[in-house]
Amino acid sequence: MTIDRRVFLAAMGAAGAGALAQRAAFAQPKGEPIRIGGTLALTGPLAATALVHKLTGEIYLEDLNKRGGLLGRPVEWVLKDDQSKPDVARTLYEQLITSDKVDLLIGPYATGNILSAMGVAQRYGKMLVHHTFGIPKLAKYDRQFSSWSFGPTPEVSTPNLVIDALASTPHLPKTVAIVTSKFPSVHFVSVGAREVFKKRGIKEVLFLEWDFGNRDFGPIAGRIKEAKPDFLWVGALGLEGNQLIDAMKKIDYAPRNQFYHYPAPGPMLRAPEANNALSVTIFESHPPFTDNPIAAKFVKTFAERAAKANLPDTAVDTQAAASFSAWQIIEAAVTANKSLDDKKLADWLRANKVDTIQGKLRFNGPGNFGDDLSRVKQVQDGKWLVVWPTDWAAPGAKIRVS
Structure with missing residues (x-):
């Protein structure tokens, strides 16, 4: 299924305008931080791309906390280095849940590491939102959700x-x-x-x-x-x-x-x-994608921050857009339910669509995947x-x- 460009622009424009209008109304977040745990391949052969996801998450959370955080509380990212190794990712997600006692999980970069994280999340009944899982038929856990909008096949x-x-x-x-x-x-x-x-x-x-x-x-x-x-x-x-x-x-x-x-x-x-x-x-830094004000702001901020960090790629494309969308999914689910309960959030995501910078994502297809929005x-x-x-x-x- 493809998304009509005019429908996309109308929906994203409305969503962007609404978010921008609401920003001034939020008070500073207070109280105990909501802790979202995850890993990325900060070292090893996958590190070059994982650094894009790290920068994206930092940008998103900085803006989220300026807008009042989640449930009126600040949001903290507990991030660990899985060294590009699925077995290390598995161990670290165990630590995040049992020792660090994070409230929510976000997935690592790359299919093998995500599959490892998914197995741990399933053992503990935790929801896992992830962004780069390339083999949908292996996504058997009903509380995992992907922003990788290349469809179920x-x-x-x-x-x-x-x-x-x-x-x-x-x-x-x-x-x-x-x-x-x-x-x-x-x-x-x-x-x-x-x-x-x-x-x-x-x-x-x-x-x-x-x-x-x-x-x-x-x-x-x-x-x-x-x-x-x-x-x-x-x-x-x-x-x-x-x-x-x-x-x-x-x-x-x-x-x-x-x-x-x-x-x-x-x-x-x-x-x-x-x-x-x-x-x-799933996204490039040019119109019609950047006609959405949320996307346009992210493109500008990412380019500035990526240049300062000496990243070789300063334009937002598939990797950064998928990562940004994963954070949007988490925010949408928590905000709609006013809850951090994994089951409640997962049930809501399977029954609802989420507006993201790449389009409207649904999670009721095979493996909780939705439409193929690729170009x-x-x-x-x-x-x-x-x-x-x-x-x-x-x-x-x-x-x-x-």
């Missing part, structure tokens, strides 16, 4: 969305090479993409996998060049996409058309060979621009393929 909907975007041009590819990291989320979608491309009549000429943490992309680049695909699908995470681009450059090969699942957006923009590369997104974006002359569906495209932007 991204292994089907994501490749179909990309093919629909390509089909809107005169140059729908006839062949595809699919190469992917074995990192759980991107691998899951890439494997699903094989069947989708087949059903859509696009011939697979190469399927190749690598272990997460691989640094030698030369052999992979060579296999891609030999296959000569019309379209290259890359199930890469973070800087893996740039490493593959560099390897292809070294052998004087440039794919005709290329897609990267979860790239590091800033570094990819700075690679000339990535011009016209495609990806998927296709493309690197165009040094900027990431949404190009599909057309009613969500950046002003004047059209998809480019060859």
